[in-house]
Amino acid sequence: MTTSILIIEDEYALAAALSTVVRRLDATPIVAASGQGGIDKLGSQPFALIILDVGLPDMSGLKVLEKIQALPKPPPVLVITAHGTLDTALEARRLGAREYFLKPLNLADLQRTIREVFTPAKTEAPAQTAMIGSSERMQRVFALIAQASGNDAPVLLLGPPGSGKSLAAEVIHRHSARANEPLVVFRADEWPADRAEAALDAAISKAGHGVLFLDEISGWSKPLEAVLIHRVGDLKTRLFSASSHELSAVREDLFYALAVLQVTLPPLAERTGDIPALAASFLGDRVLSAEAMAALKAHAWPGNVRELKAAMNHAAAVCRGSTILPHHLPANLVKEEDTNHLEGTMKRSLAAWLDQKTTGADEMMPAYDDLLEIVETSMLETLLKRFDGKPTRLAAAMKMNRATLRRKLREE
Known part of the structure; x- marks a missing residue:
């Protein structure tokens, strides 16, 4: 059975271009130049998809969208508009539009989205349960984590915020001899100064023969450091500690007690080769377009892996299909400066081509x-x-x- 796609667009040149895109996907384009004309065609045959312009000569495309959604089995709708406003975008989404495109159209993005209509994506992304990375920096980290998992010594985890220190602690614990005992996290900055000592003792008691993870140790007060160093010798608990900053201010005896093993997590900007695998782990069955991947690799990632995860959660929330396109990414990832990255990619590709020729x-x-x-x-x-x-x-x-x-x- 032939797949038919209804194009409701009054601009002849754009309707012709959209028809060409549809034919490339082995589907049949049916064009209506007005809102009522589109509604009439909907009553004459089934459509797998509708491409709907908001600015039609006889009525708003949003009114047409409302009538489409009233059908017993409404087909998916891609909305296009020359004058995007917040109200229009919100109303289109409220009325069930699958995607919302601004003119001038990126026909390649539109073509990908049309293709995805026929290959629905699963919406749930699996939680990240293992550390990911094939870069040389991360391979060294993995070797240290393996060593830490095979003994009972205290471990100090260093790295910028969002680089994966907590995940590394979980991995070490999960593969250690204490895996069946609790992993208890204690952050001193969550407690008033006059209650921090009691909270620390409670965390030690709760950890028992398990692991006590002292997060952001560099921010501790001197009195609390003194309390901990006096407890260390009698502990049955294994100690993990972490810091996003230098530990030059931490008292020396405490530093040496906590840093028997050290694992330093690199910032994401220093291992951009791991971005594809990391992003895939957060997206599940969705995939990134080449353009979206280029934007990710061009970003500085001040928030490191945590920021990447948040960006992928954002993209998954706004993308109705299976391929993440640049406009699905947070706005700060798709900036004019990113064209420098694309120009660099173009120059490298051109140089490789010229070298071959x-x-x-x-x-x-x-x-x-x-x-x-x-x-x-x-x-x-x-x-x-x-x-x-x-x-x-x-x-x-x-x-x-x-x-x-x-x-x-x-x-x-």
Whole structure:
């Protein structure tokens, strides 16, 4: 049975471009140039998907969306608009729109989303239960964690906030001889100064023969440090401690008591090669588009793995399909500065391509004009799609001579 997709769009050029996208996906486009025309077509045959413009000549696309949702089995709807406002976006989502796109459209993103309609995603992402990383820095960390898991010595975990110190503590405990005993976390900054000592003693008692995890030890007061150093010799509890900052202010005898084994977690910015695997662990069955992945790798990640997890939770919450696109990411991850990363990627790819094309004797080198023609042809093909296949629009927007552009397009 042929899959039909209804396009409710009054702008002829855009409707034609959308029809081309639909045909690429082996579906049949049916176009309606008005809201009522779209409603009438809905009564004549079933549709697997509807692409709906908000700005229609006879009624608001949101009114059409409301009528679509009143159907016994409404198909999924992708909403597009030239004038996105918060109210429009909220109303579209409230009325059940699967995705919301702003003009000028990124047809590649739209095509991916249409494809996803026919491959629904699971919405639950599994919790991260193991540490992830194939970078050299993390491989050294894993070796230290393995050593810490195989003995009973105190462990000091160092690293910036969000780098995974708590997870490392859980992994060491889970694979140690005390795995069946409790892991109790104590943070001194959660207690008033006059109650911190009693809270520490309560945590030690609760941990018993298990593990007491002293989080952010660098922020402790000197009196509380003194209390702990006097308790250490009599403890049956194994001690883990963690700090996001230097421990230069911690009393020396306490430092040596806590830092028998040290594990230092690197910031995410120093192991960007681990981002794909980490992101995948947070997203479950969803996948990242190449553009979204480029944005992730270009980000500085001041919040480290914790920030990445929050970003993936955000993307999963706003993405109705199976592929995370750039506009699904938090706004601070998709900035104009990220174009520097993309330009760098382009230059590296171009350098690799030129290296392949120009390897060999001088007399075998291709002509410069031939290489330029290949690059320019690819660039014009991409730009033409961006302007709905309209050379006149492309020439005007990019300040090109229309006659020259037409000649170049004929030569392709």
